[in-house]
Amino acid sequence: MSDIKNNNAKNIQSVAIVGGGSAGWMTASMLSKQLGSSIQITLIESEQIGTIGVGEATIPPIQNFNRILGIDETEFLSSCNGSIKLAIEFENWTKLNHKYMHPFGSFAVDFDYMSFPYFWLKARAEGYKRDLQEFSIAWHLASNNKFQKPSTDPQSLASKFDYAYHFDAGKYAQFLRQYSEKNGVVRKEGKIVDVVTSDIDSSISSVRLESGELVNADFFVDCSGQQALLLGKTLNVEFESWHEHLLNDRAVAVQTAHMSQLKPYTRSIAHHAGWQWRIPLQTRMGNGNVYASEFMQQDEAEKLLLDTVEGPTLTEPNHIKFKTGKRAKFWHKNCVAIGLSAGFLEPLESTSLHLIQSGIMRLVRLFPDLSMSPLLQQEYNNSTAKEYEAIKDFIILHYKATERDDSEYWRYCKNMDIPDSLKSRIELYKEHGHLSVHDKELFKQDNWMAVLTGQHVYPESVGPILAAKNELDLTRTLDSIYNNMKGLATTATGHEMYLMKNAPFKG
Ligand SMILES: Cc1cc2nc3c(=O)[nH]c(=O)nc-3n(C[C@H](O)[C@H](O)[C@H](O)COP(=O)(O)OP(=O)(O)OC[C@H]3O[C@@H](n4cnc5c(N)ncnc54)[C@H](O)[C@@H]3O)c2cc1C
Numbered sequence: 001m002s003d004i005k006n007n008n009a010k011n012i013q014s015v016a017i018v019g020g021g022s023a024g025w026m027t028a029s030m031l032s033k034q035l036g037s038s039i040q041i042t043l044i045e046s047e048q049i050g051t052i053g054v055g056e057a058t059i060p061p062i063q064n065f066n067r068i069l070g071i072d073e074t075e076f077l078s079s080c081n082g083s084i085k086l087a088i089e090f091e092n093w094t095k096l097n098h099k100y101m102h103p104f105g106s107f108a109v110d111f112d113y114m115s116f117p118y119f120w121l122k123a124r125a126e127g128y129k130r131d132l133q134e135f136s137i138a139w140h141l142a143s144n145n146k147f148q149k150p151s152t153d154p155q156s157l158a159s160k161f162d163y164a165y166h167f168d169a170g171k172y173a174q175f176l177r178q179y180s181e182k183n184g185v186v187r188k189e190g191k192i193v194d195v196v197t198s199d200i201d202s203s204i205s206s207v208r209l210e211s212g213e214l215v216n217a218d219f220f221v222d223c224s225g226q227q228a229l230l231l232g233k234t235l236n237v238e239f240e241s242w243h244e245h246l247l248n249d250r251a252v253a254v255q256t257a258h259m260s261q262l263k264p265y266t267r268s269i270a271h272h273a274g275w276q277w278r279i280p281l282q283t284r285m286g287n288g289n290v291y292a293s294e295f296m297q298q299d300e301a302e303k304l305l306l307d308t309v310e311g312p313t314l315t316e317p318n319h320i321k322f323k324t325g326k327r328a329k330f331w332h333k334n335c336v337a338i339g340l341s342a343g344f345l346e347p348l349e350s351t352s353l354h355l356i357q358s359g360i361m362r363l364v365r366l367f368p369d370l371s372m373s374p375l376l377q378q379e380y381n382n383s384t385a386k387e388y389e390a391i392k393d394f395i396i397l398h399y400k401a402t403e404r405d406d407s408e409y410w411r412y413c414k415n416m417d418i419p420d421s422l423k424s425r426i427e428l429y430k431e432h433g434h435l436s437v438h439d440k441e442l443f444k445q446d447n448w449m450a451v452l453t454g455q456h457v458y459p460e461s462v463g464p465i466l467a468a469k470n471e472l473d474l475t476r477t478l479d480s481i482y483n484n485m486k487g488l489a490t491t492a493t494g495h496e497m498y499l500m501k502n503a504p505f506k507g
Helices: 022-038 061-069 073-079 116-125 137-143 169-182 229-234 298-308 352-365 374-400 408-415 420-432 445-454 464-468 474-491 495-502
Strands: 014-018 040-045 083-085 087-091 099-103 164-166 186-189 192-197 204-209 214-216 219-222 239-241 250-256 266-271 274-280 285-291 318-321 325-327 335-337
Touching: 014 022, 014 214, 022 040, 022 061, 022 169, 022 219, 022 352, 061 073, 061 164, 061 352, 073 169, 073 495, 083 495, 087 137, 099 137, 099 445, 116 445, 116 464, 116 474, 137 474, 169 186, 192 229, 204 229, 219 229, 229 335, 250 298, 274 298, 285 298, 352 374, 374 408, 374 420, 374 445
Parallel strands: 014 040, 014 219, 040 186, 087 266, 219 335
Antiparallel strands: 083 164, 087 099, 192 204, 204 214, 239 325, 250 285, 250 318, 266 274, 274 285
């Protein structure tokens, strides 16, 4: 007999999710899937306030989120104007007129106990000329506007890559709304004008809508966006700013018609005070200019965007202010913040929807009962903070590791002090050729190697063991891997054709 206790009297009976952006509906869909009808879930959103209206590029773990929900990929892509994302291309980041890709998945194959990039570094030190990215299948496919799914045979070279999606975030929220409502989630339309807290312990008891209706719940998920209505404004959990290292605090976004082939990757094009995104959806392009208000005015940012987009505009420019940083706690009393209410790390590596996903899955794993165990809260807060910090370092790397000094903005980035954790990681890599990345980090060794080598950061030596490994004819081995990968990409389907055949947008 099991000793595991389940004291039903202590179970949470009701959850209220405040906000119906991507965070709100992703939370509603997963909680309704995992908790079933055992708990009443209510989601409150306000059309009058609306959502942030951006957030269209993702990273591979999103596949897993949809899979857990039981969502069919084809249906998802065709409902959400979705396309495939194999990589991010960084233009003008290392220096002007230079570009490299951060492709998804791993580089080639590991040799013995060492991963491929180390052998590539050795070959490079001996004069080998191909870039590391040329040993990624995702790079081969992306550069040729092709796509095929990774092989399910782990021995096959064709299994060594991964992919994510670009999609219309509004349509994704609608898609998940239908899913959640089928699972019993109750949606309430209305603006929250007051949050009522308990006289006993100051936890949240209910929210009051403009109509006067009170929505009570045992547990609240704050998905109210940047204003953090519950965790920030009501429970006074502070926001820690990361502005010192991540300067960008504004964006302007606009949609345009397609003028060229649908690329299976996001483009990130650096300019003198930030960067621009190009996110290709099936029927339109999402464009945005992310910039630092200290170095660029709003009018200039809009003009730069409109002057450089490729097709006719389909929407008016949408100006957005944002802050990079995170809450001092993500879970306090009977409230967890998920989405922009929890923190934001600027959109460079498309990590926000992922942080929503991982916050939700962590909440599912640590779901409390009415006692709101401080141990569960502590675990949630510590592991979420670690996750944010590691991603922060990865993003700062893109700004710090630049050769650009053509503007005040880039000179600041190049010369700024960086967190000790990032400093020591770069020093170890540069001095000893070893990259230290922990298992639980979102970005793995190959992700770090993609950006480090793409931005011309190399170690001074490859280390004595690797230097002594001379049994392989590296040039021949690497060339043979490259040619196999190139062959695989040649036979793959064009990205546009793949979508047209498998998941055309339903409109
Ligand atoms: C410029 C920019 C680009 C981005 N690009 C990407 C990207 O490419 N990939 C990625 O993963 N992420 C991206 N993000 C982040 C992404 O947009 C967000 O993480 C995501 O949209 C989740 O937002 P949210 O649901 O937390 O907030 P929101 O979309 O702001 O939703 C907040 C919700 O709360 C409701 N609400 C607020 N106050 C009240 C109230 N008083 N009463 C009732 N309801 C209320 C609103 O109506 C809304 O429904 C980007 C962000 C920015 C700023």
